[in-house]
Amino acid sequence: xxxxxxxxxxxxxxxxxxxxxxxxxxxxxxxxxxxxxxxxxxxxxxxxxxxxxxxxxxxxxxxxxxxxxxxxxxxxxxxxxxxxxxxxxxxxxxxxxxxxxxxxxxxxxxxxxxxxxxxxxxxxxxxxxxxxxxxxxxxxxxxxxxxxxxxxxxxxxxxxxxxxxxxxxxxxxxxxxxxxxxxxxxxxxxxxxxxxxxxxxxxxxxxxxxxxxxxxxxxxxxxxxxxxxxxxxxxxxxxxxxxxxxxxxxxxxxxxxxxxxxxxxxxxxxxxxxxxxxxxxxxxxxxxxxxxxxxxxxxxxxxxxxxxxxxxxxxxxxxxxxxxxxxxxxxxxxxxxxxxxxxxxxxxxxxxxxxxxxxxxxxxxxxxxxxxxxxxxxxxxxxxxxxxxxxxxxxxxxxxxxxxxxxxxxxxxxxxxxxxxxxxxxxxxxxxx
Numbered sequence: 001x002x003x004x005x006x007x008x009x010x011x012x013x014x015x016x017x018x019x020x021x022x023x024x025x026x027x028x029x030x031x032x033x034x035x036x037x038x039x040x041x042x043x044x045x046x047x048x049x050x051x052x053x054x055x056x057x058x059x060x061x062x063x064x065x066x067x068x069x070x071x072x073x074x075x076x077x078x079x080x081x082x083x084x085x086x087x088x089x090x091x092x093x094x095x096x097x098x099x100x101x102x103x104x105x106x107x108x109x110x111x112x113x114x115x116x117x118x119x120x121x122x123x124x125x126x127x128x129x130x131x132x133x134x135x136x137x138x139x140x141x142x143x144x145x146x147x148x149x150x151x152x153x154x155x156x157x158x159x160x161x162x163x164x165x166x167x168x169x170x171x172x173x174x175x176x177x178x179x180x181x182x183x184x185x186x187x188x189x190x191x192x193x194x195x196x197x198x199x200x201x202x203x204x205x206x207x208x209x210x211x212x213x214x215x216x217x218x219x220x221x222x223x224x225x226x227x228x229x230x231x232x233x234x235x236x237x238x239x240x241x242x243x244x245x246x247x248x249x250x251x252x253x254x255x256x257x258x259x260x261x262x263x264x265x266x267x268x269x270x271x272x273x274x275x276x277x278x279x280x281x282x283x284x285x286x287x288x289x290x291x292x293x294x295x296x297x298x299x300x301x302x303x304x305x306x307x308x309x310x311x312x313x314x315x316x317x318x319x320x321x322x323x324x325x326x327x328x329x330x331x332x333x334x335x336x337x338x339x340x341x342x343x344x345x346x347x348x349x350x351x352x353x354x355x356x357x358x359x360x361x362x363x364x365x366x367x368x369x370x371x372x373x374x375x376x377x378x379x380x381x382x383x384x385x386x387x388x389x390x391x392x393x394x395x396x397x398x399x400x401x402x403x404x405x406x407x408x409x410x411x412x413x414x415x416x417x418x419x420x421x422x423x424x425x426x427x428x429x430x431x432x433x
Contacts, residue, residue: 068411
């Protein structure tokens with residue numbers, strides 16, 4: 001077992017100063033037990049905690065580190081930019097360069113606005129959809145997490161699901177009534193909501209690859225295309241929340257992978273190369289409604305700051321290399337297959353969902369996990385917590401919740417994958433014993 005004295009000391013100090021000792025709830029290890037690791041450094045596929053324990057990392061700062069931690073070209077670019085100033089609160093040319101790259105890579109985006117987080121992107125896109133359509137209600141899907149803006153914290157996933165709090169205190173009931181929810185993959189539920197709220201629904205917002213209930217797969221009935229068709233018929237907008245899957249499951253995100261064009265797209269994580277950033281974009285006629293071109297107001301002091309723009313440029317430009325995504329997905333598949341083989345050998349029931357370089361292994365007797373209720377009702381969350389901690393002891397860092405995706409990076413080598421599969425085999429054998 002790893003020595004974690006300094007992490008324990010840091011956590012005790014942090015709990016006196018920060019709610020739960022953390023600045024984002026899932027980091028507190030509440031659902032898995034044990035002491036959160038306080039990290040001191042990261043490089044490539046590895047992170048090191050303050051006690052100098054090394055881990056193979058499959059969190060990747062919750063997705064952004066697709067090139068691996070501290071990629072030398074990204075670091076160099078940020079350092080060079082910082083020498084000329086870290087924030088201007090004014091336009092800079094790097095904004096134009098990154099905007100052009102985003103427009104070139106993401107099929108649906110003609111005009112883009114940079115913000116500072118995925119939450120800012122989704123809340124701004126929702127306001128824009130309301131302003132464009134003149135309607136107030138919107139549809140999201142059970143377990144879908146779109147940031148912590150009030151309207152989204154209704155049947156939300158990720159941290160809320162981890163803590164058994166699908167609705168947040170502090171969200172007014174009257175405001176939450178504008179949020180309509182349906183089960184993911186249930187197109188008839190969506191049709192029923194439109195029928196019951198005729199002419200009142202501004203948009204549907206959906207993660208085309210849900211990751212905040214663990215990775216979920218689309219069913220085979222053309223769910224996304226049917227959402228597109230319904231929005232067209234009802235005069236509503238379709239918003240893809242690709243904060244997590246954008247640039248992760250393909251160079252143009254899930255919309256390119258599945259061939260569906262949303263009206264608006266929300267981006268974050270990879271687009272900033274690990275620095276705080278977000279973006280939303282889409283059809284020009286919609287985006288021109290944003291201030292100062294139009295009446296929908298949104299602003300941000302640090303939006304488009306040069307450090308995030310440069311980190312994003314250095315990252316996205318390297319994702320266009322021939323074969324990048326094919327190799328990344330193949331490595332992810334090899335890891336997932338190895339983990340499932342280890343579960344089978346240990347007699348541990350498990351299934352896995354994978355899209356591109358995102359994956360989740362669920363401990364369950366179900367033949368497939370297709371929605372968030374499958375996770376809460378049929379997955380062994382207690383076993384996941386024990387497995388998580390056993391993997392920590394083996395030097396592998398996974399997301400500290402069954403409700404989260406794991407991520408492969410280009411820095412993970414075949415040796416890292418082999419070591420992870422072997423570590424899982426040892427961990428599972430110990431747990432079964």
